[in-house]
Amino acid sequence: MRDSQWLTALLQTSFDEIYIIDGQTSRIIHASESACANLQRPFDELRGLPFAALAASSAETQLERRLRSLNRRTQNKEKSNEPLSFSAVLVRKNGTAYPILLRLQKCEVNQIPVIIAVGQPQASPKKEDTDEPSGVNPFKTADMPSDINTPWLVYQIIRKNDGSISFPYLSGGCENLLGITQEQLHANPDLFVSFILPQDRDSYIESMTDSAIYMKSWNWEGRIWVDSVKEIRWINLLAAPHQLDDGSVQWEGIMTNITQSKHEEMEIKLSRTRLAELSAHVEEVKEQERTQISREIHDDLGGNLTAIKMALALLAKRLPKNRPELSEKAEYVDQLVDRTIEAAHRIASNMRPSILDIGIVAALEWQTDEFMRQSGIPCTFESTISEIQLQPAQSTALFRIAQEALTNIARHAEASKVSIQLTTSKAHVQLRIIDNGKGITVADRMKPQSFGIRGMIERAHSLGGKLSFDSTPKKRNAITVVIPFTDMFFDSEISLPVKN
Numbered sequence: 001m002r003d004s005q006w007l008t009a010l011l012q013t014s015f016d017e018i019y020i021i022d023g024q025t026s027r028i029i030h031a032s033e034s035a036c037a038n039l040q041r042p043f044d045e046l047r048g049l050p051f052a053a054l055a056a057s058s059a060e061t062q063l064e065r066r067l068r069s070l071n072r073r074t075q076n077k078e079k080s081n082e083p084l085s086f087s088a089v090l091v092r093k094n095g096t097a098y099p100i101l102l103r104l105q106k107c108e109v110n111q112i113p114v115i116i117a118v119g120q121p122q123a124s125p126k127k128e129d130t131d132e133p134s135g136v137n138p139f140k141t142a143d144m145p146s147d148i149n150t151p152w153l154v155y156q157i158i159r160k161n162d163g164s165i166s167f168p169y170l171s172g173g174c175e176n177l178l179g180i181t182q183e184q185l186h187a188n189p190d191l192f193v194s195f196i197l198p199q200d201r202d203s204y205i206e207s208m209t210d211s212a213i214y215m216k217s218w219n220w221e222g223r224i225w226v227d228s229v230k231e232i233r234w235i236n237l238l239a240a241p242h243q244l245d246d247g248s249v250q251w252e253g254i255m256t257n258i259t260q261s262k263h264e265e266m267e268i269k270l271s272r273t274r275l276a277e278l279s280a281h282v283e284e285v286k287e288q289e290r291t292q293i294s295r296e297i298h299d300d301l302g303g304n305l306t307a308i309k310m311a312l313a314l315l316a317k318r319l320p321k322n323r324p325e326l327s328e329k330a331e332y333v334d335q336l337v338d339r340t341i342e343a344a345h346r347i348a349s350n351m352r353p354s355i356l357d358i359g360i361v362a363a364l365e366w367q368t369d370e371f372m373r374q375s376g377i378p379c380t381f382e383s384t385i386s387e388i389q390l391q392p393a394q395s396t397a398l399f400r401i402a403q404e405a406l407t408n409i410a411r412h413a414e415a416s417k418v419s420i421q422l423t424t425s426k427a428h429v430q431l432r433i434i435d436n437g438k439g440i441t442v443a444d445r446m447k448p449q450s451f452g453i454r455g456m457i458e459r460a461h462s463l464g465g466k467l468s469f470d471s472t473p474k475k476r477n478a479i480t481v482v483i484p485f486t487d488m489f490f491d492s493e494i495s496l497p498v499k500n
Helices: 003-013 033-039 057-075 174-178 182-187 191-195 198-214 259-317 324-351 360-375 392-413 442-446 451-462
Strands: 017-022 028-031 084-091 097-109 112-121 152-159 165-170 218-226 231-243 249-257 379-383 418-424 428-435 466-472 476-484
Touching: 017 033, 028 033, 057 084, 057 097, 057 231, 084 231, 084 249, 152 174, 165 182, 165 191, 174 182, 182 191, 191 218, 198 218, 198 231, 198 249, 231 259, 259 324, 259 392, 259 451, 360 379, 360 392, 360 418, 392 418, 392 428, 392 451, 392 476, 451 466, 451 476
Parallel strands: 379 418
Antiparallel strands: 017 028, 017 112, 084 097, 097 112, 152 165, 152 249, 218 231, 231 249, 418 428, 428 476, 466 476
16 A cells, blocks of 8 residues: 555544644645544645644644754654654634644655644533633633633643742633632642642652653642542643753643542452452352362261271171172172272362372372373472461462363363472462463463363462463463462452451
């Protein structure tokens, strides 16, 4: 596809505002349909117009400066391949203004130097909230209504060399978002920092400083106290910086109320935590039931079968010598009892090996031998310590994860060798199951019926640990489980109800 073809397709189909700008004159060569619709202007009116003329009057010079900066960087071959991102405010044909995040990139189209500007409008205020007469300066705060009911605020902030800040521009959403008027914040810019909760203030200052030093986008989330409504709100600051002639740094961006989305996010986290609690409880109950059933099979059923075998041996001795067919029947029943005793022991061990009560190292050694005996695949076990003191839930989780992993390897991996490694540090215990088979792909993990894999992950998470997959098919595939030497883990950010 030729340059002109893909460019035309992009301009017709993109939801973003796209402008093709002459790299020498900074005039508009072409504009996407979305750009024309947002600006309420047909393309014929935009063609040949200086791109900076689309900005609000007080921001026009700043947009021109950005275009010159991009040209200067390109001519000096400094960071010429990196796009220039910043926030701006464009004006529609009816005089209303809207914030937009612009990204400029200089390149060549059909061997002509151009600047491609891609814009993402940051909000769409209601018409009754934004209608202003043509020619009104949207950066002139006195002309902006103070009761605009929007969850966002367009702003400019300057941090001077002495660390002091000022807000040259604040849109009409200031009072609705922060609970104070534009005039109050203009008169006392330090009020904004005082609104930020003490526990979030350091991250605010750190992110602002980092953006100023490296001249990168400033993206910060934190909590503020809005005294007018006596509530805590979550806000997001998104802004692009540039340096002024006196060395100060100015940001232009958008402040958004994200309280609802944050509450929803915390509800989801709380729901996941409670689900993890429930999952851990279900697994604990299952293990208790398995232990009970295993003990009953071993003690009651095993004991009864042993008694039957002893009684059968006594009866076999009293059978008449001249009835060989009865002796054959007795021998068959004796062999059947032996097989049943063996099956009972196997079922009891599979439900919960009694050797697990001795320790995780002994249990994994036993599982390694069982895996080799049943699958015929060579398997080795290594441990950096002869015994590890773990809580019963931790030992059981590690054993079950190893058991499930080995089962998957035997069924699906087509591996010729397997190794199990158990290591410890001061903070955690780590289990690795390594094979040279096909490995577990992302698609395998996402299958609806992959309950075994999800069960392994949930077991690790329920103990504050994590499980990861590292796959190089036919060479080296590893499942790694890391569990901390702590009690059950819960997110410290979430308050859970106290259990009675």
